[in-house]
Amino acid sequence: MNLTLNSRPIAGADSFSPEEYRSLVQQNLLPHLPSESETVAIEKAVGRVLAEDFFAPADLPAFAxxxxxxxxxxxxxxxxxxxxxxxxxxxxxxxxxxxxxxxxxxxxxxxxxxxxxxxxxxxxxxxxxxxxxxxxxxxxxxxxxxxxxxxxxxxxxxQVGSDVRAGELLIEAQTPLTPVHCALLAAHGQAEVSVHRRLRVLVLTGGDEVTSETKLASGKIRDANGPLLGRLLEGAGAQTRRVQISDDAAALLATLRQVLDEFGPDLVLSSGGISHGKFEVVKNAVGLLKTGATSGLELAASWFGHVAQQPGGPQGLILLGRGDDRPLLPWLGLPGNPVSTLVTYTLVVEPLLARWQGISLPARYGRLAEPAEIRGRAGKTEFRRARVKTVYAPDGTSSSELTVDEQTGSHLLHRASRANALVEIEPEATYSAGASLRWYPLNTPPLTQTL
The missing domain is CATH 2.170.190.11 (Molybdopterin biosynthesis moea protein, domain 3.)
Incomplete structure (x- = not known):
């Protein structure tokens, strides 16, 4: 099959803008994510997304x-x-x-x-x-x-019905449920509620250079991407299975087949192995699939290329068949640098999960704080770490003020831990203090972002 963007095949395309790539991912992956719902007790429903409109079964209060x-x-x-x-x-x-x-x-x-x-x-x-x-x-x-x-x-x-009238729409489908929503459901006698099934996501991180040993041998690093993606996904309501992989492409496919049977993922996320090196394990695994030598898995479509952004340029998108009538399995290949992984999750994965649940993440804009002046890179959108705070005017109105990190290195995980926002810097643009910039929340649970 062909991957498409706005109904046009992308064959031969090797680069996209950040917005184009976000659209490419959503258009090609959303149709293959599950649409089932499940029933859960309201005590466990906070943070879950309501699957159906909920109408009041009776007046509330029921008596004066x-x-x-x-x-x-x-x-x-x-x-x-x-x-x-x-x-x-x-x-x-x-x-x-x-x-x-x-x-x-x-x-x-x-x-x-x-x-x-x-x-x-x-x-x-x-x-x-x-x-x-x-x-x-x-x-x-x-x-x-x-x-x-x-x-x-x-x-x-x-009075009877002064809060709610019978038949009134109380909670719209696609609403992330809060404790107050659950209290409202309980007040109407609902012990259970229908919510979207939690997405099952397989997280693949590692490479031969990654170790779990306490003492680092020469040339080895510890896995930061596994915990990062696991916590982000679980904060978004997903169930995860994390597997550490090597640079052996055949072993990766064997592991994938095993986990498909044990865990049944709806989505695969991997970090690294998608660029231009000799040991790019995800790319090499796709190469094996193209030969047809691997049983139990079939390559339906794939794309590897660059997004015109910094950091997080290398990206990969894969659709796998499983040799039966089950839906194709979407696989997103993220760049391996931890900050690049974080940026891609924020810009691509989080909006995908939100769209799957019917949630629209709002566009946010803030003012650049004094005394900054920022210049955009040639030909690339840059996403810079920043601190955002709410400032209040004398009339009570509020706005967001952005203080952008002066250091731009994509390996600076410590500095990323201090940031609570990504700021979008357009190519070759110049921003002075007071300029309006788009920003994206970092290190923030998705539920609080939608409120």
Missing amino acids: NSQMDGYALTDAACLRSDRVFTVGADVAAGSAASGLEVSNDLVYPVMTGAPLPAGYVAVVPEEKARPLGQTQGSFAVAGSRVELPRTSPDSFVR
Whole structure:
């Protein structure tokens, strides 16, 4: 099959702009990601994405109830000139309040959340009452008298359906569920909710130079990309399986076949092995697939090339067949440098996962802080680390202020850990203090980005 961008085959294309590559990935991978939903208990639904619109099954509140601890009055009793009344039986929250006498001279002590007795329309808070006889706590006891001020019907009463009407759309599909959403579902008697199934992502990191040994041998490095991608994906709600690989292409394909059976991934992410070196394991594995010598896996399509950006230029996109009628398996090859991996995840993978769940990530813009001046690179969009903070004007409005890291090295993972944003620098552009730049959140859970 052919990979396409805007319905046109990309055969022969070796470079894209960042925006073109993001579109290329979404157009070719989204159709092969799963669309199933699953049912989970609402206690485990926070952060999950609602699969279907949720409509109110009933009015809420379901019955008129008291907003305060106080005394319930009839309509006529609200404004009558004589303000002294006989006290009836207590009406507690959770009681049925049925079978009670209705009288314009009789008021009932009602507690917050208790149903109003039939025929009663208003509540006077107990702190505004003056008991004229024996009391229990601050309330007059049943059979005694109490003086109440004038009030109006509906005062301190939560009417039926004042929060929600039956049939009302309460939560739209594709909404990331918050604790308050789950409380709303519980209030309507929902113990479970239908959410998008969690995506299963296989993360491949390593190479012969990567080791898990405590003491580093000469020429070896530790794996930073595995934990990085694992935590980012899990923060986005995915299930992950992380496998360390070598530079052996045949071994990579054997591992992939095994994990396909054990884990059943919906998406593969790998870091490294996609550039122009001799030991580019992902590229070499695709080369083996092209020969047809590997059983159980088939190459449906692949592209390796460059995105006109810094860092994170080398990229790869692969679609694998599994020798049966299952959907093709999407595979994104990310660059191996940890900061380049982070940048590609932020710019490509995160928007892909958001689109899959029906979420639109907002475009964000901020003002460049003093005293910076930034010049863009020739022919490449640059993504620079930055700190973004919210600043408030005297009139209460707010804006984002961006302080851009002066150092640009893509290997500077420590400096990336201090940043909370990526700033987009367009090719050959010049930005002075106060200029508007687009920025992308870093080290921030995707859910908080959408709120």
